[in-house]
Amino acid sequence: DAGVIQSPRHEVTEMGQEVTLRCKPISGHDYLFWYRQTMMRGLELLIYFNNNVPIDDSGMPEDRFSAKMPNASFSTLKIQPSEPRDSAVYFCASSPWGALTEAFFGQGTRLTVV
């Protein structure tokens, strides 16, 4: 398996623009997680899905952030409108059965909002 695939790897956008990050989990994994990494806050969970259904979105910072999982092989994280404080590395991860199994991370998307 190719692992968790994220795109784009790097994104530079202007404040106020819409940004869409994409993730393809490992085939057969039922859980998908979105994390954000910043120097100040470290790695923090934004939202996770089980069988394409959002289970916990309490980590989503505000209404400007939204995430969807239309099918088992694709998820998006959207920021609209983007702000400079959204600049971070966004990771997607997947695991077969949530906490009882190992989670694997994608290579991340480095987002810069100017």
Next chain:
Amino acid sequence: GIQVEQSPPDLILQEGANSTLRCNFSDSVNNLQWFHQNPWGQLINLFYIPSGTKQNGRLSATTVATERYSLLYISSSQTTDSGVYFCAGTTGYALNFGKGTSLLVTP
């Protein structure tokens, strides 16, 4: 979620030295993983170790679930071991990460 504390925050080693990294949890976990974030930012799985001891080459890990801590041992360190080491655990479904140990191995 649970609180995860890692120590030390920073570590500098000379190549060939051994080290022990520690991770403490505020509650009992049903999942515990160690990751290495390389200089390119990639999170590499090292161990999935909710309890017991595992070894992989020069690295080994031990988790004592009843006492809420885990240890990562690095033996005969190499410059390629540099980076940030994270432990992460959960009592639910999503991992909570510590702040990491930043390791620099010098030639």
